[in-house]
Amino acid sequence: MRDPRVVLLAGGTGGAKLAVGLQAELPDQHLTVIANTADDVDFWGLRISPDLDSVLFRLGGIFNEEAGFGVVGETFNTHSQMKLLGAPDWFWLGDRDLAFHLIRSDLLRSGRRPSEVALELGRRLGLLSQVLPMSDDEVRTIFETKQGRLGFQEFFVREKLRPEMLGYVFEGAAAARPSPEAAAALAAAQLVIIGPSNPLISIGPLLEVLGSHLERERTVAVSPLVGGRALKGPTAEMLIKARGAATPEVVAREYSRVARGFVLDKVDSDGAAQIAALGYRVAVTDTVMADREAARRLAREILGTWTS
Numbered sequence: 001m002r003d004p005r006v007v008l009l010a011g012g013t014g015g016a017k018l019a020v021g022l023q024a025e026l027p028d029q030h031l032t033v034i035a036n037t038a039d040d041v042d043f044w045g046l047r048i049s050p051d052l053d054s055v056l057f058r059l060g061g062i063f064n065e066e067a068g069f070g071v072v073g074e075t076f077n078t079h080s081q082m083k084l085l086g087a088p089d090w091f092w093l094g095d096r097d098l099a100f101h102l103i104r105s106d107l108l109r110s111g112r113r114p115s116e117v118a119l120e121l122g123r124r125l126g127l128l129s130q131v132l133p134m135s136d137d138e139v140r141t142i143f144e145t146k147q148g149r150l151g152f153q154e155f156f157v158r159e160k161l162r163p164e165m166l167g168y169v170f171e172g173a174a175a176a177r178p179s180p181e182a183a184a185a186l187a188a189a190q191l192v193i194i195g196p197s198n199p200l201i202s203i204g205p206l207l208e209v210l211g212s213h214l215e216r217e218r219t220v221a222v223s224p225l226v227g228g229r230a231l232k233g234p235t236a237e238m239l240i241k242a243r244g245a246a247t248p249e250v251v252a253r254e255y256s257r258v259a260r261g262f263v264l265d266k267v268d269s270d271g272a273a274q275i276a277a278l279g280y281r282v283a284v285t286d287t288v289m290a291d292r293e294a295a296r297r298l299a300r301e302i303l304g305t306w307t308s
Contacts, residue, residue: 006190007192010035010036014195020295029128033132034132034182037114047108048093053097135209137172137175139171139173190218191307192218192219194259198238218306226265226287227265239251247268253278263287265288266285283305
């Protein structure tokens with residue numbers, strides 16, 4: 001298939017890295033990334049979209065690799081001054097990063113939809129791809145803990161996962177609908193890729209909202225695990241707690257209703273047969289995206305396997 005249109009469902013780390021590789025391998029405007037927004041937070045009166053912004057910043061070539069968030073060359077003068085004035089300081093916002101949140105919040109207050117705002121930010125960054133939220137409706141991941149209900153950023157950033165987690169819900173997901181832009185991108189896509197993000201709390205909200213719009217035969221999932229571990233974040237620990245094990249087969253079972261293809265790291269190749277037995281077409285390759293070239297290679301292999 002020549003020059004396919006591709007949709008990537010992404011969280012903020014592995015999915016965002018794969019987006020860079022796909023953008024480099026596809027013609028301009030042939031990639032749409034639909035990002036998880038269930039971990040959005042309002043802080044200092046501003047709307048913050050961590051996963052979506054990670055995708056925007058990586059595709060725009062300004063992501064701060066050293067810090068693992070925000071914009072390259074970041075300073076924190078505003079954050080320091082806000083702390084001196086007694087404002088909450090548990091969520092770090094850099095000065096350059098802050099500009100995006102100010103613009104987003106101003107556009108939202110003016111009546112623009114979240115999808116329109118995301119596209120406008122992408123336009124101002126000169127992106128060659130579209131980046132969209134999963135819905136214009138509000139969806140929030142809420143963790144039930146022994147200390148009460150906590151939002152995503154409160155649990156992960158402020159509390160550093162210390163309270164014992166009893167469960168989680170995606171508030172608003174049942175009523176949320178894909179935006180017109182997201183629905184159109186999914187309808188036009190020859191291939192939908194579920195990125196290597198946490199299947200429970202990064203991809204989970206996306207599937208709650210978009211799952212009924214996915215066609216299994218043209219959807220492929222990329223395992224976020226390598227040798228039973230995630231390269232970043234508590235994915236493995238959460239899978240063990242929620243599903244009893246952290247293996248690619250467990251991840252494959254999470255996606256069995258929506259995906260027919262599955263990409264497995266070569267370290268885990270001995271599990272390929274079990275995943276194939278679930279009805280998947282399985283590809284085994286190096287899924288670790290240590291740099292831009294590795295992300296391009298993985299993107300090239302996925303596109304070559306499922307669109308050739």
